[in-house]
Amino acid sequence: xxxxxxxxxxxxxxxxxxLLAGALAFTAACSGSAADDKKGGSSSGTVKIxxxxxxxxxxxxxxxxxxxxxxxxxxxxGGKLGxxxxxxxxxxxxxxxxxxVPSVTKLIKQDKVTAVVGLTNAATVAANVQVVNDNxxxxxxxxxxxxxxxxxxxxxxxxxxxxxxxxxAAPYIKExxxxxxxxxxxxYQGGFDQLRGFTDTFDKLGGKLANPDGKTKWTPFPGTTNxxxxxxxxxxxxxxxVYTFYAGTAAVNFVKQYKQSDIKDIPLYAAGFLTEGAVxxxxxxxxxxxFTSLNYTPTLDIPANRSFVAAYQGKYNALPTMMSATMxxxxxxxxxAIAAAGDKVTPETVNAAIAKTGKVDSPRGAWEFNPxxxxxxxxxxxxxxxxxxxxxxxxxxxxxxxxx
Amino acid sequence: MGWFDDNFIPAVDGVxxxxxxxxxxxxxxxxxxxxxxxxxxxxxxxxxxxxxxAAVADGSWVGLALAVLAGIGxxxxxxxxxxxxxxxxxxxGHMAQAMLTFGVALVGSDLLTTTxxxxxxxxxxxxxxxxxxxxxxxxxxGYRLAFIVVAIVLGLGGWYVLARTRIGAAVRASVDDPxxxxxxxxxxxxxxxxxxxxAGALAGLAGGLGAPIIGPSTSVAxxxxxxxxxxxxxxxxxxxxxxxxxxxxxxxxxxxxxxxMPDLAPYLLFATMAVMLxxxxxxxxxxxxxx
Numbered sequence: 001x002x003x004x005x006x007x008x009x010x011x012x013x014x015x016x017x018x019l020l021a022g023a024l025a026f027t028a029a030c031s032g033s034a035a036d037d038k039k040g041g042s043s044s045g046t047v048k049i050x051x052x053x054x055x056x057x058x059x060x061x062x063x064x065x066x067x068x069x070x071x072x073x074x075x076x077x078g079g080k081l082g083x084x085x086x087x088x089x090x091x092x093x094x095x096x097x098x099x100x101v102p103s104v105t106k107l108i109k110q111d112k113v114t115a116v117v118g119l120t121n122a123a124t125v126a127a128n129v130q131v132v133n134d135n136x137x138x139x140x141x142x143x144x145x146x147x148x149x150x151x152x153x154x155x156x157x158x159x160x161x162x163x164x165x166x167x168x169a170a171p172y173i174k175e176x177x178x179x180x181x182x183x184x185x186x187x188y189q190g191g192f193d194q195l196r197g198f199t200d201t202f203d204k205l206g207g208k209l210a211n212p213d214g215k216t217k218w219t220p221f222p223g224t225t226n227x228x229x230x231x232x233x234x235x236x237x238x239x240x241x242v243y244t245f246y247a248g249t250a251a252v253n254f255v256k257q258y259k260q261s262d263i264k265d266i267p268l269y270a271a272g273f274l275t276e277g278a279v280x281x282x283x284x285x286x287x288x289x290x291f292t293s294l295n296y297t298p299t300l301d302i303p304a305n306r307s308f309v310a311a312y313q314g315k316y317n318a319l320p321t322m323m324s325a326t327m328x329x330x331x332x333x334x335x336x337a338i339a340a341a342g343d344k345v346t347p348e349t350v351n352a353a354i355a356k357t358g359k360v361d362s363p364r365g366a367w368e369f370n371p372x373x374x375x376x377x378x379x380x381x382x383x384x385x386x387x388x389x390x391x392x393x394x395x396x397x398x399x400x401x402x403x404x
Numbered sequence: 405m406g407w408f409d410d411n412f413i414p415a416v417d418g419v420x421x422x423x424x425x426x427x428x429x430x431x432x433x434x435x436x437x438x439x440x441x442x443x444x445x446x447x448x449x450x451x452x453x454x455x456x457x458a459a460v461a462d463g464s465w466v467g468l469a470l471a472v473l474a475g476i477g478x479x480x481x482x483x484x485x486x487x488x489x490x491x492x493x494x495x496x497g498h499m500a501q502a503m504l505t506f507g508v509a510l511v512g513s514d515l516l517t518t519t520x521x522x523x524x525x526x527x528x529x530x531x532x533x534x535x536x537x538x539x540x541x542x543x544x545x546g547y548r549l550a551f552i553v554v555a556i557v558l559g560l561g562g563w564y565v566l567a568r569t570r571i572g573a574a575v576r577a578s579v580d581d582p583x584x585x586x587x588x589x590x591x592x593x594x595x596x597x598x599x600x601x602x603a604g605a606l607a608g609l610a611g612g613l614g615a616p617i618i619g620p621s622t623s624v625a626x627x628x629x630x631x632x633x634x635x636x637x638x639x640x641x642x643x644x645x646x647x648x649x650x651x652x653x654x655x656x657x658x659x660x661x662x663x664x665m666p667d668l669a670p671y672l673l674f675a676t677m678a679v680m681l682x683x684x685x686x687x688x689x690x691x692x693x694x695x
Contacts, residue, residue: 057522058524222623226417226617229417232411260535260546261543262413264536
């Protein structure tokens with residue numbers, strides 16, 4: 001076939017414009033996403049709790065870890081929190097605010113839940129702060145948390161501040177890497193916070209980044225699936241180690257491609273999500289030897305963790321992840337708070353009670369809320385991906401100190 | 405050695421990426437040039453095949469072969485269905501067909517998430533292909549290197565069929581002069597159906613082979629459609645040779661562009677298209693006549 005077809009040039013241009021207009025409209029039309037909802041009337045005595053977790057998109061693989069962690073606590077306590085039967089309403093978080101804000105709003109306005117739990121994406125949390133503060137409904141996040149929330153009145157996190165994995169890892173990396181470190185991460189709120197935690201602390205300790213302009217390299221989110229070109233730049237920078245934060249599908253792509261690239265022998269350090277949960281299974285052997293910093297490892301040898309891991313593994317035939325543990329703790333916090341609210345269980349009384357939670361006896365060890373940030377004061381751990389029996393696991397290397 | 409060595413891997417990767425886009429876009433441009441169908445569901449065919457491949461592939465060589473065959477089957481079936489759907493409105497111009505296939509794409513993407521779930525599945529490839537291969541002292545993913553070889557073989561095969569066989573001659577004739585083709589005793593309608601099935605099969609083949617490179621996800625249909633539309637527009641509608649050059653260009657812009665011009669990378673793709681369209685207008689003049 002030759003380019004000189006009888007299609008006239010005019011019709012070519014008209015058609016090209018139509019093609020593109022159609023394609024763009026199509027892309028826009030598909031970027032929204034429907035939330036899954038379950039409706040149900042609440043009888044007196046039953047308390048409704050809303051879960052907003054990723055059911056679609058880059059972080060969808062994390063959804064089950066979150067839901068199963070919360071469910072494990074419910075199963076261990078007869079489906080009750082604070083003496084009330086619990087009805088769960090689940091909505092989709094998607095890839096960020098355009099899906100999650102309608103989801104959280106629906107839980108509050110339509111389902112009239114007592115608390116909203118879940119939320120993996122820091123951008124989701126940031127966009128919903130005003131929603132929950134205005135409606136006076138507590139929101140307990142279990143994963144990403146933007147560092148700066150001016151008024152966290154109704155916002156709580158059982159996870160950490162998004163900077164902390166990097167803050168915790170920086171001193172160890174400064175001590176153990178002889179040379180510069182390349183910093184790379186996804187271009188959105190969670191990535192900014194995670195990487196800033198590392199780069200600011202590393203800089204204060206006198207560490208130098210290998211990035212040519214001395215700044216973190218950002219990759220488009222959630223669009224980046226091919227990391228090869230970035231790896232070439234890392235190789236050319238002469239870095240002695242890489243620090244990153246990716247989660248979900250992006251983490252799988254990053255790790256698998258890393259281990260098949262020119263930089264496969266450069267040590268890889270990351271915030272824990274790079275090798276956490278379902279993504280570790282998908283990465284397989286490519287993840288071996290990756291060092292990550294996190295507030296939990298399923299290999300932690302304390303009684304609260306042993307019983308949690310046993311219950312979780314018994315039901316789901318998989319090791320719990322940090323997200324399972326923080327969701328388990330979110331249920332534990334609500335258990336105490338709903339009980340403390342007594343006869344009058346409303347979003348406001350529960351929120352007031354959460355502030356007085358005190359020590360939470362968690363699988364990761366005891367922690368409590370920092371009254372200023374509403375996030376945990378807790379220990380951090382350095383973990384390395386190793387073969388543990390038949391499965392790969394994030395095995396504890398050492399403690400990294402207490403933050404929060 | 406320095407500059408070449410520094411940018412060697414992105415350049416190779418651009419070829420891999422470009423060839424994948426070429427296999428997809430070749431189907432799109434064939435369907436338009438010969439079948440006369442502006443197929444906005446083409447990306448959905450890729451996605452369908454990629455999901456199918458991910459479900460079938462189990463990390464063995466047989467699994468890989470089955471995944472590719474299943475992808476081709478899924479794509480060809482989709483192409484056949486589109487041929488049947490668009491046949492009644494063949495005389496109503498491109499916009500009517502674009503609307504129809506656009507609707508099919510919307511329904512199709514919903515069907516995909518219903519069938520395969522909303523999670524982005526991972527594709528298992530044979531262990532031997534998951535190892536890095538050393539080329540000129542650089543490591544490069546084995547699967548992508550193998551894909552480059554396979555895509556070149558496919559391209560040569562496609563060129564042979566189009567340029568050297570009776571079937572290819574009929575397809576070319578259906579573009580240039582359908583009346584003459586009919587006078588020769590071959591039904592242009594049957595050629596049109598055949599081309600649409602073949603175009604679907606190409607999208608399916610790309611989905612089956614390409615799933616480990618551009619993997620199945622809720623957004624993959626849009627991504628692939630948009631990029632192959634760019635390829636077709638840059639390469640010239642209906643031109644397979646133009647699509648090849650355009651696909652390699654688009655591939656390189658997305659890999660070399662990221663290493664050479666990191667700050668501009670997100671805009672480079674559309675800037676390239678704008679430049680190509682302006683250049684073409686300047687060459688052929690606003691009314692379409694050569695100046």
